[in-house]
Amino acid sequence: MLYNIFIDPFVQMAQMPDLLVQTLWEGLVSGVLYALIALGFVLIFKASGVFNFAQGIMVVFSALTLVGFYEKFSAAGFSGHTAAFVALVLTAGVMFVLAMLVERVVLRPLVNQPDIILFMATFGITYVLIGFGEMVFGGDPKQMIASELFLPSGSVDVEMLGGMVSFQKIDIAAAVIASVMIAGLALFFQKTRIGRALRAVADSHKAALSVGISLNQIWVVVWFAAGLVALVTGIMWGARSDVSFALEIVALKALPVLVLGGLTSVPGAIVGGLIIGIGEKLGEFYWGPLLGGGIESWFAYAIALLFLLYRPQGLFGDKIIERI
Amino acid sequence: MFYRETGQFKQSYAADQAVFPILQDRLGLAAILVVAFVIVPLFGNEFLLASVMVPFLILSLGAIGLNILVGYTGLLSLGSAAFMGVGAYAAYKLSTIFPGVNILVWILCSGFFAAGIGVLFGLPSLRIKGFYLAVATLAAQFFLQWCFVRISWLYNDNPSGAIEVPARTLFGLAITGPSATPVTRYLVVLVIVVGMTLLASNIVHGRIGRTWMAVRDMDIAAQLMGIRLLPAKLLAFAVSSFYCGVSGALMVFLWLGAAEPSAFDIKLSFLLLFMVIIGGLGSMIGSFFGAALIHILPIVIRGLPEALGLPIAAATVEHLTYLIVGALIIFFLIVEPHGLARLWQIAKQKLRVWPFPY
Numbered sequence: 310m311l312y313n314i315f316i317d318p319f320v321q322m323a324q325m326p327d328l329l330v331q332t333l334w335e336g337l338v339s340g341v342l343y344a345l346i347a348l349g350f351v352l353i354f355k356a357s358g359v360f361n362f363a364q365g366i367m368v369v370f371s372a373l374t375l376v377g378f379y380e381k382f383s384a385a386g387f388s389g390h391t392a393a394f395v396a397l398v399l400t401a402g403v404m405f406v407l408a409m410l411v412e413r414v415v416l417r418p419l420v421n422q423p424d425i426i427l428f429m430a431t432f433g434i435t436y437v438l439i440g441f442g443e444m445v446f447g448g449d450p451k452q453m454i455a456s457e458l459f460l461p462s463g464s465v466d467v468e469m470l471g472g473m474v475s476f477q478k479i480d481i482a483a484a485v486i487a488s489v490m491i492a493g494l495a496l497f498f499q500k501t502r503i504g505r506a507l508r509a510v511a512d513s514h515k516a517a518l519s520v521g522i523s524l525n526q527i528w529v530v531v532w533f534a535a536g537l538v539a540l541v542t543g544i545m546w547g548a549r550s551d552v553s554f555a556l557e558i559v560a561l562k563a564l565p566v567l568v569l570g571g572l573t574s575v576p577g578a579i580v581g582g583l584i585i586g587i588g589e590k591l592g593e594f595y596w597g598p599l600l601g602g603g604i605e606s607w608f609a610y611a612i613a614l615l616f617l618l619y620r621p622q623g624l625f626g627d628k629i630i631e632r633i
Numbered sequence: 634m635f636y637r638e639t640g641q642f643k644q645s646y647a648a649d650q651a652v653f654p655i656l657q658d659r660l661g662l663a664a665i666l667v668v669a670f671v672i673v674p675l676f677g678n679e680f681l682l683a684s685v686m687v688p689f690l691i692l693s694l695g696a697i698g699l700n701i702l703v704g705y706t707g708l709l710s711l712g713s714a715a716f717m718g719v720g721a722y723a724a725y726k727l728s729t730i731f732p733g734v735n736i737l738v739w740i741l742c743s744g745f746f747a748a749g750i751g752v753l754f755g756l757p758s759l760r761i762k763g764f765y766l767a768v769a770t771l772a773a774q775f776f777l778q779w780c781f782v783r784i785s786w787l788y789n790d791n792p793s794g795a796i797e798v799p800a801r802t803l804f805g806l807a808i809t810g811p812s813a814t815p816v817t818r819y820l821v822v823l824v825i826v827v828g829m830t831l832l833a834s835n836i837v838h839g840r841i842g843r844t845w846m847a848v849r850d851m852d853i854a855a856q857l858m859g860i861r862l863l864p865a866k867l868l869a870f871a872v873s874s875f876y877c878g879v880s881g882a883l884m885v886f887l888w889l890g891a892a893e894p895s896a897f898d899i900k901l902s903f904l905l906l907f908m909v910i911i912g913g914l915g916s917m918i919g920s921f922f923g924a925a926l927i928h929i930l931p932i933v934i935r936g937l938p939e940a941l942g943l944p945i946a947a948a949t950v951e952h953l954t955y956l957i958v959g960a961l962i963i964f965f966l967i968v969e970p971h972g973l974a975r976l977w978q979i980a981k982q983k984l985r986v987w988p989f990p991y
Contacts, residue, residue, distance in 0.1 A: 360764050414963070415963055415967075418967040419966060419967060419970070422966075422970050423970070424763070424764070425703075425709065425910065425914075426910070426966055426970045428764075429906070429907070429910045429911075429962065429966055430962070430963050430966050432903065432907065432959075432962060433959045433960065433961075433962035433963035433966065434959065434963070435959065436955050436956070436958055436959025436960075436962065437955075437956055437959035437960055437963070438959075439952075439955050439959070440952045440953065440954070440955030440956030440957070440958075440959060441952075441956055443951075443952045443955070444949060444952040444953070444956070561771070561899065564768045564771060565768060565771075565772075567768070568764070568765045568768040568769070572764060572765070600783075603779060603782070603783065604779065606775045606778070606779055607772060607775035607776040607778075607779050610768070610769075610771055610772035610775055610776070611772060611776070613768065613769070613772070614757060614769050614772050617757065617760075617761050617765055617769060618757060618760060618761070621760050621761045621762065621765060622765070623765070629762070631853050633851065633853055633854050633857070
C-alpha cells in the first residue's frame with residue numbers, strides 16, 4: 310500500500326518520461342486557464358474587497374455574447390474575420406455596460422457593507438446573468454468562433470524522451486495570449502495613471518478617496534477589466550470545448566487557485582493556477598487510480614488546504630495583521 | 634396598540650431573561666404552533682403539505698444549522714450540503730443494517746455522524762479565516778460528494794447509485810416510504826423541527842451561544858477573555874453539522890424518498906447560505922424567513938404565468954425564475970442587509986410605539 314502511494318507513481322514517471330511531459334503540459338495549460346479566471350477574481354477583490362463569485366458566469370456570458378453576435382452577423386450574410394473582430398469589440402462593449410450596471414445597481418447602494426453581504430450580492434448577479442443568458446442565448450452548447458479569430462487548431466507532435474508528446478496548438482496559443490495579457494495588466498497597473506489609482510484604492514479606500522480618486526469610476530474600470538479577462542478566458546475555454554453554462558463549474562476550480570495564491574496577489578493567481586493545474590493532473594494521472602478515479606473534483610481543494618494550513622493568507626497574500 | 638409590554642412586570646430573573654419576555658409574543662408563538670399542528674394538516678391539500686411545507690421545514694432546519702456556524706460563530710461555510718449528505722447516508726446505512734430500530738432514532742442519530750465529520754473538517758478553522766475558510770470548506774463539499782459516488786458500500790451497492798428509503802412505521806402508521814401520507818410526514822417533520830429549534834434557541838441564548846458570539850465578533854479578543862477558541866469553534870461545527878445532518882436525513886426519508894449524490898451538490902450549499910443571509914445572520918426566526926423566501930418564491934413565480942393565463946414556455950419561466958430570484962436577492966440585500974429578521978424587528982418596534990412615530 311505504502312509502495313503504491315509513495316514509490317510506484319515516481320517509478321512510473323521515471324519509466325515513461327514522455328507521458329510525464331505530456332501530463333505536465335496538460336496541467337500547465339489548464340493551470341494557465343485557471344489562473345486567468347483567478348486573475349479576474351483578484352482584480353476585483355483588490356480594488357473593491359468584493360469576493361466576486363460571478364466571475365465564472367461572466368466568462369460564460371461573455372463567450373456566449375461573442376458567439377451570439379457572430380451568429381447574428383453571419384445570419385445577415387456578413388461573416389469571416391472582420392465580422393468576428395467586430396463581434397469581439399461589441400462584446401467588450403457589452404462587458405463595459407455590465408460593469409457600469411453592476412457598479413450603479415449593486416455596488417453603490419451596498420458600499421461599506423460587510424464582505425459577506427457583497428459576496429451574496431455577487432451570487433445575485435450570477436443568478437441574473439444565468440437567467441438572462443439562457444433566455445437570450447438558449448441553453449444549447451455553442452461552437453466558439455476560434456478559426457475566425459485567427460486561433461490555430463490541430464496539434465504539433467514532438468518526439469522527445471523516447472516517445473511522442475503532442476501539443477495542441479490552441480493550448481500553445483492560450484498560454485501565449487495569457488502571458489501577454491498578464492504582462493499587459495502588469496504594465497497597466499504599474500505605468501498608467503488609472504493603474505496607479507487602482508493600486509491606491511487597493512491599499513486603502515479612504516485614503517484614495519481623500520486624495521480625490523473617484524471610487525465609483527475605479528470600480529467600473531476594475532469590473533470592466535475583469536470582464537475583459539473573462540472574455541479572453543471564455544474564448545480560450547470555449548475553443549477547447551464548447552461554450553455552454555457547464556463552463557460555470559470551472560469557476561469553482563478557480564477558487565482553490567485563488568486562496569492558494571492569496572486573494573490579493575496577481576502573481577499569486579498565476580503561480581497558484583500553475584500549482585493547482587499541474588498538481589491536479591499529476592494527482593489524477595498517477596494517484597487517481599489508487600482511489601478509484603475522479604479525484605480531480607476535490608484534489609485541487611486538498612492541495613489548497615495543505616498550503617493554507619502552512620500559510621493561512623495564501624502564498625503571496627498580504628500578511629493578515631489582527632488588531633484588537 | 635395591542636402589542637406592548639405595559640403592565641407586564643417581571644418578578645424574577647428567569648422571567649426577565651426569558652426568550653419571549655412579552656406576553657403577546659408568547660401568544661403569537663402559540664397561535665403559530667396551533668396553525669402549524671392543527672389547521673395546516675386539517676385543511677392543507679396534498680400539494681401544500683408535500684411540496685411546500687415539508688421542504689420548507691426541512692430546509693429551515695438546515696438553515697438553522699448553517700446559521701449557528703455562519704451567523705452565530707462567524708465561520709463562513711460552503712459545505713453544508715455535504716454534511717446534510719452525511720446525515721442522509723448515515724441514516725440510510727443505519728436503517729438498513731438495523732431495520733428493527735425505529736427510524737426516527739436513526740434519523741436523529743445520523744446527526745452525530747454528520748457532527749463527527751463536521752468536526753474533522755472544522756479543524757482547519759482555527760488557522761484559516763474568512764473567505765479562505767469558505768474555500769477550505771468547499772474541500773469538504775467536493776470530497777464528501779465524491780465519497781457518496783465512489784464508495785459503493787454507502788449505498789449498499791445499489792446499481793443506480795442512489796439511496797432508496799425503506800418503508801418504516803411509527804405506532805402502526807407508515808411514516809417513510811411510498812405509503813406514507815403527506816399529513817403524517819408533515820407532522821413528523823414538524824415535531825422534529827420544532828423540538829430542535831427550541832433546543833437551538835436554548836443553546837444560542839445560553840453560555841455556549843454567548844461564547845460563539847464573542848468568537849464571531851472578534852476571536853482574538855474572545856481568546857484574551859479566556860474563551861478557548863478550538864473547543865468553541867469545533868463545538869459550533871459539531872452542532873451545526875448535527876442540524877444539517879438531521880435535516881439531510883429528513884430530506885431523504887420524509888421528503889424525496891430517494892436521493893442521488895447530486896441531491897447534495899454545491900447548489901444546495903449555496904441555497905442554504907442564501908436562506909441564512911437573506912433571512913438574517915444570527916437569528917432563529919430569520920432562518921425560517923429565509924427558507925420560506927428561497928423555497929416558496931420560485932414555486933410562486935413558476936405558478937404565476939399559469940395562474941394568470943399567460944402563454945409563456947416552461948423553459949422561459951425557468952429562466953425568468955433565475956432572473957427574478959437573482960434580482961430579488963440583490964434587492965433584499967440593498968433594502969435590508971441585516972436580513973428579513975431585522976425587518977421583522979423593525980416592524981415589532983413600530984407596533985410597540987404605535988401610534989407615535991418613536
